[in-house]
Structure formats: C-alpha cells, structure tokens
Amino acid sequence: MTDSAPGNPVILVVAATPEHQAILSDEFASRYARDYDLHVVQGGADAYALKGYLMSEGRQVALVAVDHSLEGGALPLLDKLRVASPTSRRVALVPAARFAAALEELRPALGQGRLDTYLIIPQGARDEEFHTAISEYLSDWSWSATTPVVAGVQIVDDGTQPSIPAIRDFFDRMGSAYERFHPDSDEGRELIASIDGDATLPIVKAYGRDPVTAATERSVAAAFYGTPANLGDDFVADLLIVGGGPAGLAAAVYGASEGLSTVVLESDAIGGQAGTSSMIRNYLGFPRGVSGMRLALRARVQATRFGARLYTGRAVTGLRVGDVHEVDFDGGTLRARTVLVACGVTYRRLGVPTLEELEGRGVHYGAATSVARDMQGRDVYIVGGGNSAGQAALHLARFANSVTIVVRRRSLEETMSTYLIDEIATHKRISLRTGAHVVDGGGEGRLEWICLETSDGVIDRMPADGLFLLLGADPGCSWLPPEVAQDERGFVLTGREIPMDRWVNGRPPAPLETTAPGIFAAGDVRSGSMKRVASASGEGAASVSQVHGHLAPTAPVS
Structure with a gap:
C-alpha cells in the first residue's frame, strides 16, 4: 500500500x-x-x-x-x-x-x-x-x-434556470470543465459584481471572455469561438461545411490539410449527436472505445491545426445557389465556392405538452451525459432503440438506481448493434420495456412520474426521476432551397439516387453531390446513409476529393 x-x-x-x-x-x-x-x-x-x-x-x-x-x-x-x-x-x-x-x-x-x-x-x-x-x-x-479539479468555465445559477442542463451539456460535449456557483456564494457574488448592467441568471464566464448573462446554450456556443464576421467582407471559402459532427469534422480535416480554405458552422457543440455518446466501442482504431466527446475534441484540434475555422452557435438559415454560394446564418452571411451539407439529424419531439414543459427539469432530449451524475440513486427511463439509446443506458446505469429502455418494437435487434444488446442484457440495473410508448407525465417543478401505454391500450403510471428521449431522426436541413432535392422525409438526395430528370447536362452527379453543382451532402442528413459514426466520417473525407473535382478548372476542348 x-x-x-x-x-x-x-x-x-x-x-x-x-x-x-x-x-x-x-x-x-x-x-x-x-x-x-x-x-x-x-x-x-x-x-x-x-x-x-x-x-x-x-x-x-x-x-x-x-x-x-x-x-x-x-x-x-x-x-x-x-x-x-x-x-x-x-x-x-x-x-x-x-x-x-x-x-x-x-x-x-x-x-x-x-x-x-x-x-x-x-x-x-x-x-x-x-x-x-x-x-x-x-x-x-x-x-x-467526478467534479473537475481545474475548470476554465464558471456558471452562476440558483438551480431554477431551465437552460442550465443544455449549457452543461454543451461544455461537456466540448470537453470544457466547469464549476457551478450559487449567486449567494463568494464566487457568485464576485462574478455578478464584475458585470456592468443587468446580471440576469444564469451567467457564464469562460476562459477570460466577457461573461454571458441570461445565458442559453446557443448564446454560450456563439461566444465560444468568436464570430465569422472576423473573416472579413471579402472572404470566400473554398469549402463551407454546415455541421460539426463526424462527417463535417472529417471533411474539415481533409479539406484544410489539402490546402482548401475551410470553414465549419455548427449550431450547437462540435461533435453533433455523436458527441453525446458516452462510449463508442465499434469505431475503427479505438479497441478500448472512445467517448463521443473525445473523438470530437481530437478531430476539432486536428482540423484547426491544419487551418480550418470552426464556429459554434451558428445555425444556418438559408442558402442561395450560384457560381459562388451564399449561406445565411445567425448573425450574417458567408460566401463559398463549395458547400458540404453535413448538419446531421435532430431528435423528434415527443409532443406530450406536460412533458415538454419539464424539458431541462428531468426531461432531456438526447443522451445528456452531463446530467448523468444528477441521476445518482434515481429511476430513469430512456425512450429509443438505437445505438445512442443503448450507450446512454449503459452510462446512466453507472449512477441511476434503475434504467428502463422503452421501445415500441418487440425487440432491439432491428435498431441496435449486437455488442450493445449483449452488454445491456447482462446489466442488473437495466431493463427493457417493449411494445410501449410514453403518453403522459408530470411533477411539481420537475419530473416525478410518467405514464406508459402498451400495445394493447393498457396505461401504467410509475415514478420517474429522469426521462431521456432519443426518438429517431429528422433531417436538420429545412433551410435548403428547392435547387437541392430532398426525399419524402427531407433527407438530401445525392449521386445516383437523384432522378435522371434532375441531372445537370445529362450527367449523373458525383456520389455525394446534390442536384445543385458545388453543393455536396454527407453523413446522417444524406438520403440512404448508414447512420453510423464511421460511415459519416468516411463520407465526409470522401467528399473532399469531389470538392477538388468541382473546383478544378475544366480542360479546354481541342
């Protein structure tokens, strides 16, 4: 000893x-x-x-x-x-x-x-x-x-602000340790006193930047990397990537490393949905597994080392197709010779009003690994049958008294990888509830109970301290113009999936090219994609060669 x-x-x-x-x-x-x-x-x-x-x-x-x-x-x-x-x-x-x-x-x-x-x-x-x-x-x-020993981020809140879980989740996904202080603590009072004007909670101060008051996940994210306005009015990117998940990060690494001026706009935290995964065990080259946060952190450092510029908290709102494309985002417009749509997908809303009102107070969309420690000794439910749900269940089971996975299907085999199913089956704290869905829930100020309806119409009410909703995926690209064709669900069509009547000059687009020349799509947002981290990374990397092909001057006809 x-x-x-x-x-x-x-x-x-x-x-x-x-x-x-x-x-x-x-x-x-x-x-x-x-x-x-x-x-x-x-x-x-x-x-x-x-x-x-x-x-x-x-x-x-x-x-x-x-x-x-x-x-x-x-x-x-x-x-x-x-x-x-x-x-x-x-x-x-x-x-x-x-x-x-x-x-x-x-x-x-x-x-x-x-x-x-x-x-x-x-x-x-x-x-x-x-x-x-x-x-x-x-x-x-x-x-x-455990709590961090050294933290570069200070959060002041009194525990009642519903935006706090999302802010914490942002910093966890970005790999930034944080400390929380009550406004009546010495540290809280000192930070509040340093602010000129209204000091509305929550307040976030990170790495010497000016404090963000009345903070939300989006406002904190926007303050994290500065603004694309710093690029200048005359700036034109060779490659503008919409989305900072695995596909966008892979494209940023390969694009910047090959000399393309590369910009990434991400609406939330770098890493996308993959960044919320507590442990990815089937990603090539990581035999002991890697958390989504660490994978995204390493890719972010790699991309910036090659010169890519990454901006968080910048939701794209529009795209105008031209010889030089124009992309509108929260706070301005960027121009680019090529655009990669890699914005991934968003979790579907549950649509139960009583539970929507409790978002951030026991009800969470996504894995929300940042609040896992808050579930110590509690009873937790996860709605969803994909890999993200399985990874979330295993992580939450380290803390919660019980974790119940709720799915409408009869089993997990159709939607979840075998390695996760096998591990879940042997875990004493995790149980599976099939053929059921959430229809109600509530509590005084935070989640206390939910109701599940079975396939035969029976409704069960049970106590619940946490509800994590991973309900499937909708594409996050409603901002795309008509020039970029989408399938009936809104996913972006590329390559030979594009109908022949949408081909330009009678030729099929490149495998990851859309119906608009110079606009590409990769990852989960692309119609027909595998919805896996490795395939998204591969598509992001592959898109760069097609970007080069588009940017290359056309040889004159002799």
Missing part, C-alpha cells in the same frame, strides 16, 4: 501472489501515487472488504485492477465490485504466460460489459502501452464520474 494525500480517488489493485503484488505495487506507484490513493492487496476477500470500507468512508474508487490468476477467478470479483461501485473502471491483469488461455474467458466477458479491458502485467520498465490504457480509463472516469 502506498501512502497518498487523504481524499484522493482510489486505485485498488488485487494481486494473486506476493510476486505479482510487488510488481504491481511498484508499477502503479511509479505513475499514480501522487494523485491517487493506491492500495495493492493480495487476495479477493481482502480487496472486497477494503473496498467496502473505503466506500463507507465516502471515498471514490476510480479504477479496480484484478489479477486474472487470482484463486477463484478475476471475473467473479469484478462482478461483485461492479455492483458495489458501478462508476469504477474495471481491468483484468493477465500474466504473460497465461494470456492465450485467458482470452477464451475474457473476450466474451468484455463483450458483456463485465470488465472494461484486459492488459498483460508489465514485464519490465516503461510499458507505455499498459500505462496508456490505464491513463485513458482514469481520464474517462475523472471526466464522467
């Missing part, structure tokens, strides 16, 4: 032998003893008793690492610890000599969510792959399960 400052988060390591205990104690202490309270014990009984004591003292256990050669097996102990502390990240540590045999047991367990990963016990100095994995899980735990 290594001494550390009291109150630090805990790392609990369980070794099977004295030899492994010595190796693991030295390995973990060399990297983490300063910031974590490290406990390296031998044997599962001692580990479980110690964890019970630590939690009774109010200590947070960030990570549990269990030797796979433990007598009785590592998985039964990890299962018990998962129930006792669901927010802890769980790792199986495998001796190198036992690795091949251990995989037979660990692979299916990983798919069922019984552990987060398995790693070979380090064999020597500087096992950076081992420590990269441990650091990633500690970072993920710190971001999702």
Whole structure:
C-alpha cells in the first residue's frame, strides 16, 4: 500500500501472489501515487472488504485492477465490485504466460460489459502501452464520474434556470470543465459584481471572455469561438461545411490539410449527436472505445491545426445557389465556392405538452451525459432503440438506481448493434420495456412520474426521476432551397439516387453531390446513409476529393 494525500480517488489493485503484488505495487506507484490513493492487496476477500470500507468512508474508487490468476477467478470479483461501485473502471491483469488461455474467458466477458479491458502485467520498465490504457480509463472516469479539479468555465445559477442542463451539456460535449456557483456564494457574488448592467441568471464566464448573462446554450456556443464576421467582407471559402459532427469534422480535416480554405458552422457543440455518446466501442482504431466527446475534441484540434475555422452557435438559415454560394446564418452571411451539407439529424419531439414543459427539469432530449451524475440513486427511463439509446443506458446505469429502455418494437435487434444488446442484457440495473410508448407525465417543478401505454391500450403510471428521449431522426436541413432535392422525409438526395430528370447536362452527379453543382451532402442528413459514426466520417473525407473535382478548372476542348 502506498501512502497518498487523504481524499484522493482510489486505485485498488488485487494481486494473486506476493510476486505479482510487488510488481504491481511498484508499477502503479511509479505513475499514480501522487494523485491517487493506491492500495495493492493480495487476495479477493481482502480487496472486497477494503473496498467496502473505503466506500463507507465516502471515498471514490476510480479504477479496480484484478489479477486474472487470482484463486477463484478475476471475473467473479469484478462482478461483485461492479455492483458495489458501478462508476469504477474495471481491468483484468493477465500474466504473460497465461494470456492465450485467458482470452477464451475474457473476450466474451468484455463483450458483456463485465470488465472494461484486459492488459498483460508489465514485464519490465516503461510499458507505455499498459500505462496508456490505464491513463485513458482514469481520464474517462475523472471526466464522467467526478467534479473537475481545474475548470476554465464558471456558471452562476440558483438551480431554477431551465437552460442550465443544455449549457452543461454543451461544455461537456466540448470537453470544457466547469464549476457551478450559487449567486449567494463568494464566487457568485464576485462574478455578478464584475458585470456592468443587468446580471440576469444564469451567467457564464469562460476562459477570460466577457461573461454571458441570461445565458442559453446557443448564446454560450456563439461566444465560444468568436464570430465569422472576423473573416472579413471579402472572404470566400473554398469549402463551407454546415455541421460539426463526424462527417463535417472529417471533411474539415481533409479539406484544410489539402490546402482548401475551410470553414465549419455548427449550431450547437462540435461533435453533433455523436458527441453525446458516452462510449463508442465499434469505431475503427479505438479497441478500448472512445467517448463521443473525445473523438470530437481530437478531430476539432486536428482540423484547426491544419487551418480550418470552426464556429459554434451558428445555425444556418438559408442558402442561395450560384457560381459562388451564399449561406445565411445567425448573425450574417458567408460566401463559398463549395458547400458540404453535413448538419446531421435532430431528435423528434415527443409532443406530450406536460412533458415538454419539464424539458431541462428531468426531461432531456438526447443522451445528456452531463446530467448523468444528477441521476445518482434515481429511476430513469430512456425512450429509443438505437445505438445512442443503448450507450446512454449503459452510462446512466453507472449512477441511476434503475434504467428502463422503452421501445415500441418487440425487440432491439432491428435498431441496435449486437455488442450493445449483449452488454445491456447482462446489466442488473437495466431493463427493457417493449411494445410501449410514453403518453403522459408530470411533477411539481420537475419530473416525478410518467405514464406508459402498451400495445394493447393498457396505461401504467410509475415514478420517474429522469426521462431521456432519443426518438429517431429528422433531417436538420429545412433551410435548403428547392435547387437541392430532398426525399419524402427531407433527407438530401445525392449521386445516383437523384432522378435522371434532375441531372445537370445529362450527367449523373458525383456520389455525394446534390442536384445543385458545388453543393455536396454527407453523413446522417444524406438520403440512404448508414447512420453510423464511421460511415459519416468516411463520407465526409470522401467528399473532399469531389470538392477538388468541382473546383478544378475544366480542360479546354481541342
């Protein structure tokens, strides 16, 4: 056991032998003893008793690492610890000599969510792959399960402003740590006193910028990256991207890296709906999974490093097609030689007035990972059967007493990936309610109950502290002009899906080109797309070569 400052988060390591205990104690202490309270014990009984004591003292256990050669097996102990502390990240540590045999047991367990990963016990100095994995899980735990130690954003509110959940969600999706202060606190009074004029709550101050009063998600987002007006009246982009989700970010990276002057307009937070995902496990190149926030953050940094300009809180309101296209947005107009429509989709509204009135007070559209910690010990319902709903359920189950997924269909198989279905099926806090939909709900000032109607017309009323609505997708491109053809649901037609009578000069458009030359579409907003992060990223990247083809001068006819 290594001494550390009291109150630090805990790392609990369980070794099977004295030899492994010595190796693991030295390995973990060399990297983490300063910031974590490290406990390296031998044997599962001692580990479980110690964890019970630590939690009774109010200590947070960030990570549990269990030797796979433990007598009785590592998985039964990890299962018990998962129930006792669901927010802890769980790792199986495998001796190198036992690795091949251990995989037979660990692979299916990983798919069922019984552990987060398995790693070979380090064999020597500087096992950076081992420590990269441990650091990633500690970072993920710190971001999702605890309050930040250092925050660049201050929010002042009294807990009654309905815009607060959306503001918090914006900063979580942008990877910006924040602190909240009551207006009667010392910090709150100081920030209010610094404002000239009306200091209407909520107030948000971020990274030395002027405070935003009467703040909303949109006004905070608009203040985050400045204004496109700074580009100048004569600015014409080579590529203007509408939407900062996976498709838009991939196009921004490839466009800017290949020398195109590239601008991204995003109405909310960079990352789109994918940015709300607590953990994406089937994205190529991330074997341990990656949160939507981290994926978007890395892509944003990558795009800006190549010179792309990204603006949040800028909802596009119109498009005029021409040799140089004009795009209207909140606060102005930008001109561009080509435009990529990558604005994704929006969740459908539930349409129940009593619940719409409680949005932000227990009722949330999207995964709203920022309020997951507020659901500690509560009963939560998720409406939706897609991957986003499955990821939200698994994340919320780390905190909530119970999570119920509600779907109209008879099962999840048609709409959700198998890896999520398998993990949900083994989670004791998650249940599935099929053949039902929400018809009513209410509460005094915040959500307290909902009513579900079954397929045979029976209505059940039950207590509910949180309702997360992921109801399917509608395209977010009602601003497109008639020159850009859409299907009957409003998704943008591209390539050979475009009717022949809309082809220009008798030739089919490029695969991602719309009926308006120089206007392209990629990602979820495109008719026929797969509605997956990887496919959206691929389409965004592929669109850049077609943009180059459009911008290239036409060879003269001899």
